[in-house]
Amino acid sequence: MRIGDFHASYRHDEALFDTRAQRVWLGLLLAALAAFPFVGGSYLTYLACLLGIHLIAAAGLNVMTGYTGLISLGHAAFMGVGCYAVAVAERAGIPFFLALPLAGAASAAIGLVVGIPSLRIKGLYFAVATLAAQFVLGFVFREWESVTGGVRGANVPAASLFGFELAGDRRVYFLIAPLAVLMLLGARNLFRTRVGRAFIAIRDRDISAEVLGISLFRYKLAAFAIGSFYAGVAGGLWGYFFRVATPELFGLPLSVFYLAAIIVGGLGSILGTILGATFMTLIPEFLRALVGWAEAFGLEQAGVYLAPLRQVVFGLLIVGFLVFEPHGLAEMWRRTRRFFHLWPFRT
Amino acid sequence: MTPIDRRRFLGSGAAAAGLASLGLPLRSALAQSGEIVIGAAPPITGVFAFAGAGLHAGLGDWVEWKNGQGGIAGRKLRYVAEDSSYKVDQSVAIFKKIVAQYKPPLFYGDSTGWAKAIAPELSQLGSVLATGPSFASDLADPAKAPYYFMPGPTYSGQIEVLLEYVSRSAAGAAKPAVAFVYSDTEFGRDPIASGKAKAAKLGIPVVLEVVTKPGAVDVSAEVIKLRRAKPDFVIFHGYVLAPIPEFMRQMRDAGMNARGMGTIYTMDKTTIDQMGAAGAGFLGVMPYRYSFDTEKTPTMALIREVGSRKPNNPWQTTFYTQGWLVGMIFEQVLGRTLGAKKELTGPNMKAALESIGKWDTGGIFGVPIALKTHSIPVGRVYLVKGSTIVPNSDWITIG
Known part of the structure; x- marks a missing residue:
């Protein structure tokens, strides 16, 4: 039974994974991730790629909304900026390892502009401002035909490295999975720095944060830029994965999807981001599999x-989680973990 | 919260693992049986559910009926479908899942987004021929999307049929004027550029273009513009129902005599019925024969006979007919490929598809059709008359 962690040095205290057990599990996880496409098959690899993209995008939204308190309803549009940026970059012959940071940067630049009103307005009022950004960017995607291809969209060539095309789920997986791991680690690390702590201080009480010397304007914009950067990279990966960018892919429902993911998972928690995005991505698949099993067991027309x-069950599950565990899946995970740590004693 | 008991936790895990393993024997049994699997991701729920349920039922019933007839080339068919909810990520997931599990040579998808996302994959796989309910003009391109076809004319083709009708309806030298009203979506904008080019070619003046959002919107300002432009025909595209009835109602109230025209997904009877009085005199293009057509044809009689055994009469819709037609095209592709003693590979099935020419569908289309262009450039203009829809033109072949 574990009763606590003993830190013998500052270095140990600052470590991201501070116990041996955590490091072992992390190593196993990375090994499993590396082996996954070889044992998981095409369908599961596809889901893993989709999940990786959702994880990056949801992590970006959690930086903005969960950690800094800036509710964004325009996250899908920022992803769209990244996706179109990759399409344009590929047309210009820019390789993917430059195109993806460029996609993030383009999205971050737009995010900076959209984030400007955050100095004067907050809460639901700010959410409406981001909703406007969603519609304005959607309009740009549809109308700027020479760049975006208009409503018909733009094709995105497969990412390639020295002539080796990253086409197909298995190959794209090795682009998406490492980036997802790196970006989640980056987000986790961010909140151990002055910048990340400033975000949390702003979320908890912005006036107090300003009194403490935190520049609200600077840090709110920084949060928006970082969150949008994540969305841009996720959008770029979306482009390389689906090989097409159309305005309808980056509509309001996708923004709501990410908002739901971080609320279900747990606001202000990277673990919550992972669990929420996983829940939102995999539960519809699981429910569909249940319907398939019902048919396999002879329930004709199931x-x-x-x-x-x-759809109703999916909605009820989300509502159920919110009612019975408002702190999200992350809190349920922590409680389960605590139970096993302290077993056979009760918590 | 109820505390978690370790035994219960492990028990649940074992049960889940057991449940998950159920698929394995099913798959291996299937591989040995020689069945030909037809995969599908029909949108049974979501915004396209109004059509998806009928499409699913039509294709599923065709497979069932065909198996009753002994299958194709002595091999039974198996229809494996999962609801896509009309979401691209989910329909792509279903495609991957079914392809990985069952290796179907043929697949029925769900949307333009799905078709565009899956086109590179189809080319890469080279083992699956796919179709779906999208008639997006980009997709009927054997060079860009070699393993995709559509069971009807493209949206551009449908507009061409309407314009041919308009052109033929001219009493004198002057051609009637048309206005395009379309939704601000990919679906809505798809045929407009080619439609304008076709109108110019036919000498039909396009007096106005109106772009609206799909769904229930205020159209009074647009109706005023239409009244000033004085079109003889107003072609609506990119909508299923709303705001067409509102347009029609306000155009009548404004004293306009212009005739409204719609395309395939507006022209099903279930949708026309919802227009109520506003639908009277509405014209539209439909590539298929309606189930209530008074001309007796063998395939429509068969659809009626087979479909009537099912609850809720889905066979009465054109969506069911479309699903059935997809099955018939699959039969042609499979029959021609297997008949030539070739394997069911993408190139072989593509060649079989493109070899379909002067094919009599037994009445779904009133003329023999070809699939060389990966679409079926045929349609007929129908008129809403009282509580029914009647043919108002011959079958028009375009292109």
């Missing part, structure tokens, strides 16, 4: 009759 019910 697909037709149970399919609409699936």
Whole structure:
């Protein structure tokens, strides 16, 4: 039974993974991630890629909303900026390892502009401002035909490295998975720095934060730029993954999807980001598999009759989590972990 | 919260693992049986559910009926479908899942977004021929999307049929004027540029273009513009229902005599019925024969017979007919490929598809059709008359 962590040095105290058990599990996780596409098959690799993209985007939104308190309803549009940026960069012959940071930078630049009103307005009022950004950017995607291809969209060539095309799920996986791991680690680290702590201080009480010497304007914009950068990179990966960018892919429902993911997972928590994005990505698949099993067990027409019910169950699951655990899946995970740590004693 | 018991936790895990393993014997049994799998991701729920359920039922019933007839080349068919909810990520996931598990040579998808996302994958796989309910003009391109076809004319083709009708309806030398009203979506904008080019070619003046959002919107300002422009025909595209009835109602109230025209997804009877009185005199293009068509044809009679055994009469819709037609095209592709003793590979099936020419569908289309262009450039203009829809033109072949 574990009763606590003993830190013998500052270096140990500052370590991101401070116990041996954590480091072992992390090593196993990385090994499993590396082996996954070889054992998981095409479908599971596809889901893993999709999840990786959702993780990066949700982490960006959690930086803005969960950690800094800036509710954004325009996250999908920032992803769209990244996706189109990659399409344009590829047309210009820029390789993916430059195109992806460029996509993030383009999105961050737009995020800086959208974030400007955050100095004067906050809460729901600011959310409406970001909603406006969602629609304005959607309009730009549709109308700026020479760049975006208009409503028909733009094709994105496969990412390639020295002539080796990263086409197909397995190859793209090795682009998405390492980036997802790196960006999640980056987000986790961010909140151990002065900048990250400033974000949290602003979220908890902005006036107090300003009194403490934190420049609200600077840090709110920084939060927006970082969150948008994440969205831009996720959008770029989306482009390389689906090989197409159309305005309808980056609409309001996708923004709401990410907001739901971080709320279900746990606001202000990277673990919550991971659990929330995983929940939102995999539960619809799981529910569909249940319908498939019902049909396999002889329930004829189960697909037709149970399919609409699936949406209801998905909605009820989200509401259920919010009602019974407002701190999200991350808190449930922590409680479960604590139980096993302290077993056989009760918490 | 109920505390978690370790035994219960492990028990649940074991149960989940057991449940997950159920798919494995199913797959291996399937591989040995020689069945040909037809995969599908129909949108049974979501915004396209109004059509998705009928499409799913039509294709599923066709497979069932065909198996009753002994299958194709002595091999039974198996229809494996999962609801896509009309979401691109989910329909792509279903495609990957079904392709990985069952290796289907044929697949029925769900949307333009899906088709565009999957086109590179189809080319890369080279083993699956796919189709879906999208008639986006970009997709009917054997060079860019070699393993995709559509079971009807493209949206551009549908507009061409309407313009041919308009051109033929001219009483004198002067051609009637048209206005385009379309939604600000990919679906809505798809055929407009080619439609304007076709109108110019036919000498039809396009007096106005109106772009609106799809759905229930205030159209009074647009109706005033239409009244000033004085078109003889107003072609609506990119909508299913709203705001077409509102346009029609306000155009009548404004004293306009212009005829409204719609495209395939507006012209199903279930949608026309929802227009109520506003739908009277509405014209539209439909590539298929309606189930209630008074001309008796063998395929429509078969659809009626087979479909009537199912609850809720999905066979009465054109969506069901479309699903059934997809099955018939699959049969042609499979029959021609296997008949030539070739493997069911993408190139072989593509060649079989493109070899379909002067094919009699038994009445779904009133003329023999070809699939060389990966679409079926045929349609007929229908008129809403009272509580029914009647043919108002011959079958028009375009291109």
